[in-house]
Each structure stands twice: as structure tokens, then as C-alpha cells.
Amino acid sequence: MSVPPPVTRIVIVGGGTAGWMTAAALVRVLGQLPGLSVTLIESEAIGTVGVGEATIPQIIGFNRLLGLDEMTFMRETRATYKLGIEFVDWLRPGHAYVHPFGSFGIDMLGIEFQHFWLRGQAVGDSSRIDDYSIAAVAGKAGRFAWPRPDQPKSPLSKLSYAFQFDAGRYARFLRGFAESAGAMRVEGRIVSAQQDGESGFVTGVTLEDGREVTGELFIDCSGFRSLLLGQTLGVPFTDWSKWLPCDSAVAIPCELGGENVPLTRSTARSAGWQWRIPLQHRIGNGHVFSSAHIDRQAATDLLLANLDGAPLADPNHLAFKAGHRARAWEKNVVALGLAAGFLEPLESTSIHLVQSGIARLLALFPDTGFGAVERDRFNAETEREYINIRDFLVLHYRASERDDSEFWRYCRNLEAPDGLAEKLAMFRSSGRIIRENNELFTEDSWLSVMLSQGVTPRAYHPAAWMLDEAETRERLAHIRGVIAQTAGQLPTQAEFLRQNGGAIAAAEHLTA
Known part of the structure; x- marks a missing residue:
């Protein structure tokens, strides 16, 4: 049996977060x-988007895969902790809730906690679902500690966390x-790509100064340009803007001010929403909006009027389209990050x-035969993940x-995609x-999100009636x-960072 040798020459096109995460892994x-x-x-000479500063708990696994020391990471990236996202004015002006990391309450009598909470609402209990999440309660209070899986009876065993950096x-x-x-690392601007005349595989790229870099597997981390997957191989883009109409953003860092809690905040605005991400040295801010409903200058002015501190840089404007490339892996090119698709950072x-694309690539890593079965599996799983996130x-x-x-x-009045419509129907029917x-x-x-944004079940699991x-x-x-x-x-989060060696020096504050 002749087995093709493994791929050994890997070329990553583009740096930034996506490129260096890929190289490191x-x-x-x-x-x-x-x-x-x-x-x-x-x-x-080519800037990176570089505005995505908030993560979800899976990032902990990635950092551990690399063997990174958490406190060194916290200091070097000016990171803070994140226990969830606070959504302000999304249901209606004046309303707020936290989408927390971790779970709510405790399951009882073999069924999920929400059914007992729903029964409680039916018999006069007026508590909010947020009250049953340690992440939501601690986050709003500005407090933090690591989870305690060794204490299964403690609410801290239910805690999850991520980072803002x-x-x-x-x-x-x-x-x-x-x-x-x-x-x-090779410094240079790519001006063209070469392809094999028969297979169409990418064989190399040419830089502006004439240098050529050849490889066997090419990973496209070139951002929205999608230099290899989109431009060279012509993989089409699946447009989801009818469901996610925001197509622009403006980002501005500012000095520290206001609350310093371990939560990302998303505040609904008239034509989109504003993010607030407090770091150790500054606050990251941005306004994601629909250009069909507000112009760029008005969107920028609205963001500037709602900062907690003085701006630290000029506005950074971005234009994008929600969706993804029809195939994230084509021939010998795998796209990761913005080159593969974009779903707004809500x-x-x-x-x-x-991160998930890297994990998928490692699990299905090709040999020089570049099997179609592995490629098709990669593409199917990638598309499924985009769809699931889109629906949420x-x-x-x-x-x-x-x-x-x-x-x-x-x-x-958006028509719900099929998967979302099914989830809504089931939840409304029985919780x-x-x-x-x-x-x-x-x-x-x-x-x-469903409960906090007014999706109300008509019933709950009959087993909840076992408690009077x-x-x-x-x-x-x-x-x-x-x-x-x-x-x-x-x-408090500040105390935790100081106690564990993750706090930055005071002199490093107020820097962009």
C-alpha cells in the first residue's frame, strides 16, 4: 500500500489574530x-481589523493547548475577565439582562431547572432568571474567581469564564x-498567486519585491480580502445580510471610566448596537450599524457621545457583509477567520x-493526497457552525x-431561519x-436570551408539578x-488580578 507523505510545508497568508493563532497551534x-x-x-503596510477583543470560554482550552501561563497572558495582553455579556435596551429601552457563562440554578427531579423557574413564575415568584446564575450575579457586582469543579455543591462549580483583551x-x-x-515570519505584500495548471492547486505566492514562497498547504488568513480562497480560487460568498443587516462598524478605544466589571456590554442603538469592552488599560468601544439606516458620520457621532472616557485614537471604520464562503477548504487552501466568513461580534x-477552524484542521489534517472525504467533512462542519451561530x-x-x-x-419582522424557527416553536410550546x-x-x-427577550413558554415540563x-x-x-x-x-476583579499576579502596572494605564 502506497501512503502519501504528510504535508510539511505550510504557508499562512496574513497575520493578525487569525494568522498567529494558526501558526502557534x-x-x-x-x-x-x-x-x-x-x-x-x-x-x-497592511493593517489588521484588530477590534475583536472579547472571547467565549473555549479560548481557555486554546491557551492551555499552547501551554500559556494565564497571568503572563493577562499582563501581556492587558486582559480582564469576562463572565458574560450584558445586553442593554435590546428587549425595550430601559431593560437589561446578562447572557452569562455557565448554567442556571440546579436541575431537580431529573428535569432542567428552567421548568421549576417557569412554575415559580406561574405561582407568583417574580425573580429574574439572571438571579440564578453565579456568573451574572458576580459579573454585575464586579467580582471574579476561578471556577471550583472540586466543590460540586458550590455555585462556583457552575461558573465559566473567558477573557477580554x-x-x-x-x-x-x-x-x-x-x-x-x-x-x-516573512515580511511582504503578496501581489499574485501561482496555481498548478492541471489541478488548480496553489503552488506559491509572489511578493511585491519578486520573492516567491512555495508550499503544499496554504492557510488564508488575509481577512475580508480572502486573497487565496475568494480571489484566487473563486469560492463564492453566501450572503446572509437579509438576516443580519448590520454591514458597518466604527471602533474607538477610550480612557478608563465608568464601571469596571467582568462583562462585555452590548447596548442597542437606533440602527444597530454599541459594544463596550473594559480592559486593564483602556476601554474598547464600537458601534455596529446598518448603513441603510444611519450614515457613517451619524454613527460615529453617536459612538463618540456615548464613551466613558476621552478617545485614545481616531475612529476606525469597517465595512463588511454577514455570511461565509461556500467552502472554507478548497483544493489545498483552507481559510480561517474573516477570509472564511464574518458574523458580527454580538x-x-x-x-x-x-479556534474551532484550527481544531477542525488539526483533526482532519491532510497528507499530500488531499483527500476529498476529509475536505468535505471540514466544509460541512464549518458551514453547520456558521449556521448555528447565525441563528443565535x-x-x-x-x-x-x-x-x-x-x-x-x-x-x-425577520423570517426566522428554519433551525431558529424550530427552537422558538419548541420553547414557546413547553419551555x-x-x-x-x-x-x-x-x-x-x-x-x-429567549427568556430575557420576551419569548414566553405557554407551559413547562409536567414533572415540575411534583413540587407544590x-x-x-x-x-x-x-x-x-x-x-x-x-x-x-x-x-473584585481588580483584587483578584493583583492577588494572582495578573495586574499591569499603573503606569501602563491609559495607553491605546
């Missing part, structure tokens, strides 16, 4: 492969890691999509009572949540009390 996992070379090409510093941090492990999934994002827009602008009236194919967002995530009204209210009150007491005993 490849040299960490495949570094002992005989003959392996990982070359990353980037140009200082400076994306540019994260890329530089990973560059140092990757280069020290053997990755090679739920902080941009960096996760890079659409939920936020569609499940709103707002009718105070043309933008929100459009969003309220049950469908989660299939190990999709990214958990039952608790769907529960949080008094015991239902008593158990709910006990769970709330334990969570509130536990959260109140945690250190």
Missing part, C-alpha cells in the same frame, strides 16, 4: 513532524510564542471561529419589542430547548440566596 501540535515548516507572510497585543504575544517554537464568536444572533434581533426605528421594525450536533451555544445560552407551590418558591429562594451569598464573598 500548528507548531505546538505538529512541531515534531519531520521536515515541518510553518511560514507566515504578512505586511506591516487587546487583540493586537494578543497577536504579538502569539507571534513571540510561534517564532520561538519554530514558525518563520456574541464574541469571531476569535472562536478561528438572529434571535437577538427578532425577539425584540422595539419599534422605535425603521431598523428595529425590520428586525422584528424545552433543542440543541443538536453539539452546537456552540448551550441550552443555558438559548434559555438566557410552597416548596417551589422555597427552593427557588434558597438557590437565589446561596448564589447571592457566594458572589458577595468573591474578590
Whole structure:
């Protein structure tokens, strides 16, 4: 049996977060492969988007894969912790809730907690679902601690967390890691790509100064340009802007001010939403909007009027289209990050999509035969992940009572994609949540957003009737009390960082 040799010459086109995450993971996992070379090409003259600063808990696994020390990482990237996302004015002006990491309450009598909460609502309990999440309660109080899986009876065993960091510093941090492990960086602007005349495979790229870089596997991290996958191989783009109409953003960092809590904040605006991401040295801010409903200058002025501190840089304007390339792996090119697609950062999934793409590539890593079965599996799983995330994002827009602008009236009347429509129908019928194919967002995530944005079940699991009204209210009150007491005993985020060596020096504050 003749087995094709493994791919050993890998070329990454583009740097930034996506490129250096990819390089770091490849040299960490495949570094002992005989003959392996990982070359990353980037140009200082080409800027990176670099505004995605918030993550979800899966990033912890990626950092651990690399063997990164968490406190060194916190200092080097000016990171803070994140226990969830606070959504302000999404249901209606004046309303707010937290989509937390981790779970709600405790399951009882073999069924999910929400059914007892729904029964409690039916018998006069007026508590909010947020009250049953340690992440939501601690996050709003500005407190943080690591999870305690060794204490299964503590609410801290239900806690999950992520990070908020400076994306540019994260890329530089990973560059140092990757280069020290053997990755090679090439400075230069790519002007053309070469393809094999018969197979159409990419064989190399030519730089502006005439140098050529050849390889066997090419990973496209060139951002929205999608230099190899889109421009060279012509893989079409699947446009989802009818469901996600925001197509522009303006980002501005500002000085520290206002609340410093371990939460990302998303505030609904008349034609989109504004993010607020507090780091150790500054606050990241941005306004994601629909250019069909507000012009760029008005969107910029609105953002500037709602900062918690003085701006630290000029506005950075971005234009994009929601959707993804029809195939993320074509021939010998795999696209990661913005080169593969874009879903607005409402739920902080941009960096996760890079991470999951890397994990998928490593699991299905090709030999020089580039089998179609592995490629097709990669593409099917990638598309499924984009669809699942898209449906969750659409939920936020569609499940709103707002009718105070043309933008929100459009969003309220969106036709739900099939998967979302099925989830909504099931939840409205009986409070049950469908989660299939190990999709990214958990039952608790769907529960949080659906309940908090006014999707009300007509019934709940019949087993919840096994507790009478008094015991239902008593158990709910006990769970709330334990969570509130536990959260109140945690250190503040600033105290936690100082105690564990993750805080930056005071002189490093107020820098862009």
C-alpha cells in the first residue's frame, strides 16, 4: 500500500489574530513532524481589523493547548475577565439582562431547572432568571474567581469564564510564542498567486519585491480580502445580510471610566448596537450599524457621545457583509477567520471561529493526497457552525419589542431561519430547548436570551408539578440566596488580578 507523505510545508497568508493563532497551534501540535515548516507572510503596510477583543470560554482550552501561563497572558495582553455579556435596551429601552457563562440554578427531579423557574413564575415568584446564575450575579457586582469543579455543591462549580483583551497585543504575544517554537515570519505584500495548471492547486505566492514562497498547504488568513480562497480560487460568498443587516462598524478605544466589571456590554442603538469592552488599560468601544439606516458620520457621532472616557485614537471604520464562503477548504487552501466568513461580534464568536477552524484542521489534517472525504467533512462542519451561530444572533434581533426605528421594525419582522424557527416553536410550546450536533451555544445560552427577550413558554415540563407551590418558591429562594451569598464573598476583579499576579502596572494605564 502506497501512503502519501504528510504535508510539511505550510504557508499562512496574513497575520493578525487569525494568522498567529494558526501558526502557534500548528507548531505546538505538529512541531515534531519531520521536515515541518510553518511560514507566515504578512505586511506591516497592511493593517489588521484588530477590534475583536472579547472571547467565549473555549479560548481557555486554546491557551492551555499552547501551554500559556494565564497571568503572563493577562499582563501581556492587558486582559480582564469576562463572565458574560450584558445586553442593554435590546428587549425595550430601559431593560437589561446578562447572557452569562455557565448554567442556571440546579436541575431537580431529573428535569432542567428552567421548568421549576417557569412554575415559580406561574405561582407568583417574580425573580429574574439572571438571579440564578453565579456568573451574572458576580459579573454585575464586579467580582471574579476561578471556577471550583472540586466543590460540586458550590455555585462556583457552575461558573465559566473567558477573557477580554487587546487583540493586537494578543497577536504579538502569539507571534513571540510561534517564532520561538519554530514558525518563520516573512515580511511582504503578496501581489499574485501561482496555481498548478492541471489541478488548480496553489503552488506559491509572489511578493511585491519578486520573492516567491512555495508550499503544499496554504492557510488564508488575509481577512475580508480572502486573497487565496475568494480571489484566487473563486469560492463564492453566501450572503446572509437579509438576516443580519448590520454591514458597518466604527471602533474607538477610550480612557478608563465608568464601571469596571467582568462583562462585555452590548447596548442597542437606533440602527444597530454599541459594544463596550473594559480592559486593564483602556476601554474598547464600537458601534455596529446598518448603513441603510444611519450614515457613517451619524454613527460615529453617536459612538463618540456615548464613551466613558476621552478617545485614545481616531475612529476606525469597517465595512463588511454577514455570511461565509461556500467552502472554507478548497483544493489545498483552507481559510480561517474573516477570509472564511464574518458574523458580527454580538456574541464574541469571531476569535472562536478561528479556534474551532484550527481544531477542525488539526483533526482532519491532510497528507499530500488531499483527500476529498476529509475536505468535505471540514466544509460541512464549518458551514453547520456558521449556521448555528447565525441563528443565535438572529434571535437577538427578532425577539425584540422595539419599534422605535425603521431598523428595529425590520428586525422584528425577520423570517426566522428554519433551525431558529424550530427552537422558538419548541420553547414557546413547553419551555424545552433543542440543541443538536453539539452546537456552540448551550441550552443555558438559548434559555438566557429567549427568556430575557420576551419569548414566553405557554407551559413547562409536567414533572415540575411534583413540587407544590410552597416548596417551589422555597427552593427557588434558597438557590437565589446561596448564589447571592457566594458572589458577595468573591474578590473584585481588580483584587483578584493583583492577588494572582495578573495586574499591569499603573503606569501602563491609559495607553491605546
